[in-house]
Amino acid sequence: MIERLWAKFGKTSSQPSEPLATDNLPQHVAIIMDGNGRWAKNRGLPRIAGHHSGMKTVKRITMAADRVGIKYLTLYAFSTENWKRPKAEVDYLMRLPQEFLAIELEELIQNNVQVRMMGYKGGLPDHTLQAVETAISRTANNTGLVLNFALNYGSRKEMLGAVREIAAAVQRGELSLDAIDEKTMSERLLSSGLPDPDLVIRTSGELRLSNFMLWQMAYSEMWFTDVYWPEFTEEHFLEAITEYQRRARRYGGI
Template sequence: MSFKEKIDINRLPRHIAVIMDGNGRWAKEKGKLRVFGHQNGVKAVRDTVEAAAELGVEYLTLYAFSTENWNRPALEVTALMELLVATINKETKTLMENNVRLNAFGDLKSLPSKCYKELMEAIDKTRNNKGLTLNLALSYSARWELIQMAQKLAQQVENKELASTDISEDVVSSLLCTAGMPDPELLIRTSGEYRVSNFLLWQIAYSELYFTDIFWPDFRREQLYEAIANYQGRERRFGKTSEQVI
């Protein structure tokens, strides 16, 4: 029995987040440059997006480029940005065919102008699609996001638009990059690393964490099905007892 057959379609996570890790090590094992791994990682993105859309997952968030990634060698960063532009151009047609709406968040203005332009055009072109929402976290980090949120809160309080006593979880959530979306119920990380790497720290407070040793370029729909089946086999209590959850 495949893992897909084990999935209860009525209990799908509405929002899945993925830390796509291991491209560089995958390439190194094959005696190639790191960019070769990133190029092959695009295949994993395509397969994962299509599988999530077919199942009926509402939101898929991919950690594509962190603020810390700007510190990588200039050649690799340039190659990543060029790959991003090429991928957006190539995959927009597929997104339209699969009714996928593209979204992006992070410090997007820090992206190269050509990359930013192509991204905004793809987002605009898919804006009316009603299926899966695909979020790309680009030039993003959770600490950056939380600082942005705190600054917005401070400004609202200073402008007397909000009293400090009115600050609540809902108010904070409304000022984050994922405003209007459910928090991820499932966070997947590839490559065998066991950390969340400054990703959606507020939003994953109650996410189920799933780690796999598979490098991202080898991740396919069957691995996504396995992660979802594993998620559905867990008891989510949110601080309650098992008896209260039943």
């Protein structure tokens, strides 16, 4: 089935000539949202202005993913390394989930979006955690797009935790060495219950993974853009999906 989904977003000069194929959509899209600070600096604004503008992009891309038919959208909101940033910036970033969900939660519920969090609750301020947990609870029964926030998340820490769990299970005699396989590992990751990302997008021109879903991205398609996250539009999102649909995923075969 072919559908001209571009029409839902309006015609733009960057619009590809061919329509999106609805039978070849990525099931899971993960985005490394980068460039908020540089976007603000280029405009003579404080970095927090970039983060505030980036919050609006989260809403825009979430709704775009939902309209297109993406099933899972994971957004890298705050890494375990981001605590190294200046305290004022970290404090502001920790207020953003509360601000975003206070404004957008009702619409997310109306659109049948389910909110999840992938990360470590320890260290998060109470107001941040409460806002996220309220959104998770209120959307738990929704059956549409899964909006998964990677918050206080780091892939190496995640994998070390999974390895420790497996080692402890072996020590207790609950698991044999011969029984350990990829499924054993995946089930103990923070992303357990989610499919691996089909498409990973990174904004701002950086060409690195930044400790994001390293196990899960073994066969993900990568798409990089120079556009800063606050400037990332629905058209850019559809451009990434269109490029994904042009590629042949061989998983090591021919």
